[in-house]
Amino acid sequence: MASTDLEKGSIRASSPVGRRNHHHDEPIGNGPSLAPAVRPTRIGNPGTLGLFSFASTTLILSLFNLQTRSITHPNAVVGMAIFCGGLAQLLAGMWEFPRGNVFGGTAFTSYGAFWMSYATILIPGSGIGAAYAVADEFHSALGIYLITWGLVTFFFLVGALGKNWGFISLLTCLTVTFFLLAGSEFTGNATTGKAGGGVGVVTALIAYYVGLAELLAAEDQPVIRLPIGIITRKSKQL
Structure with missing residues (x-):
């Protein structure tokens, strides 16, 4: 993002x-x-790469959180989290910085790190899950992990308030998703987890839309242009 x-x-x-x-x-x-x-700069806009990578990984995990087709274990998302949500977003962030886009570089790199770290937690060989002898302790630790990323996302939302409504909607939904999933880990309430999965699906769809808008805007003669509600600021006259 x-x-x-x-x-x-x-x-x-x-x-x-x-x-x-x-x-x-x-x-x-x-x-x-x-x-x-x-x-x-000759560096093209990496926004679509980062947004599509984020959206795809988020969509898969959110469908797992919704227990689609009776899926209750999210481990199948590990590959996507490492290479798509993780590596691809990390690269997108590194390309944003030389373009002078501090917000984009920080956001993409941060969420790339999030997906890589989350994948590490899910990999049995990492020993992270096995280090907790009590399941409640592990869920509490995971809840703290998720609520921290909810706070980070909220800070990005504050930074996006003057940009466009596409990113405002995206980051608002993502913030809600993190807090719902954290609440589910703290309370053990499966319904709250499913609610987080539902909002996560909406988040992914918004990310796809904004990413497609950037992809089309990069073309000389796009078939269509998608509005994202760019916020224009009125300059103050002294």
């Missing part, structure tokens, strides 16, 4: 040297040689 620029052929990343001082509105440094510089 990352903030979309929805531009095609005009993606630019500014050099840190060219950034202006926030308080004095003067170029950082001395002399005309340090005037603001805008440098084009």
